[in-house]
Amino acid sequence: MKYVVYVSNYIIPFVMFYIILYGFLHKTDVYESFLKGVSDGIQTVIHITPTMIALFVSVGIVRDSGALEWICNIFEPAGRLMHIPTEIIPVFIVRVFSSSAAVSFVMDIFKNYGPDSKTGLIVSIMMSCTETIFYTITIYYMSIKIKKTRWTLPGALCATICGTIASIVIAGFLM
């Protein structure tokens, strides 16, 4: 455990160090390139800011109006049929829209059942194996003004669902 955290803490500084060292060794104007990249990056962020606001406000409204909870309730009986803990359904659905909201659901589960319970294990693995679909699709496509996303969403859902099923199965083995 300690070892893993230790390594993780070192990844970012090490990568940065390596990039800069590599730059020096190859006689690159490191500082000049860095500045150019930073202004490039800032441009990108400014470019996606309106999208971010639209996305956050829509997700926020859907969440706080209670609509999300309502959707989750619809799926609950289906979950009970499949013998999966019903608590993980809201996590799964919310995760499609917003990562931070899903994390707060996960915290609740940890608080109520403990992180080492079966439900706790499932959500831990589930949260680790996929990204937020809606956020990624919106930010990436809006930044280049694509309207028709074709098979991106089905593909993303397919990957997410497979990951979720794997999480449930793996957690079943571990318990």
Add this chain to the structure above:
Amino acid sequence: MMVGGIVFAAVHGTMDSVTDSFLSSSTEAIKLCIYMLGVMGVWSGMMEIGIASGLMKQIEKALSPFIEWLFPDIAKEEKVKEYMSVNIAANILGLGWAATPAGLKTMEELQKINGKHMEKSSFQKNMLEKADSKRMASDTMCGFLVLNISSLQLIPINMVAYRAQYGSVDPAGIILPAMIATLVSTIAGILFIKLMTRRKHG
């Protein structure tokens, strides 16, 4: 979505929380953007050093067999491949903030070549598609996003930290299971990509 949420609130009498939500989430979005200005700025700077020094080329060389196999359409597009490699490498290492600028750059480059690989059918249809092609995602874009969403991260350090915070006996115990689950979701994503692009490449 917004309209749907507001209508729902009107029906269920939760209008007050919608008002709050509008204020808090717009602030949250700006907060995140300001945060992103810093973090993404630094990572873009790092990436630029990598481009100038040729480090990106190295990464690209290492990953290009995989990329070419997955996205044959861009086998000859060096620039796209470079950004995409950085995005994939950063994702594997769990550097989400470094992956995003590289990912956005990839999309930008993909947009430049969007429409280039479209199948040519009748002339008229071709003209129609051309006018619309910049609004429509290319195969590679779809695939690239599916790959990103399926997540390549090896060590889910955030979850480990949350588990530790809530008193787990073995917070890091999920690392191996998470790796397997990630592998499953990524393979599912790749299979999906291959299935969707199969017809075109025989």
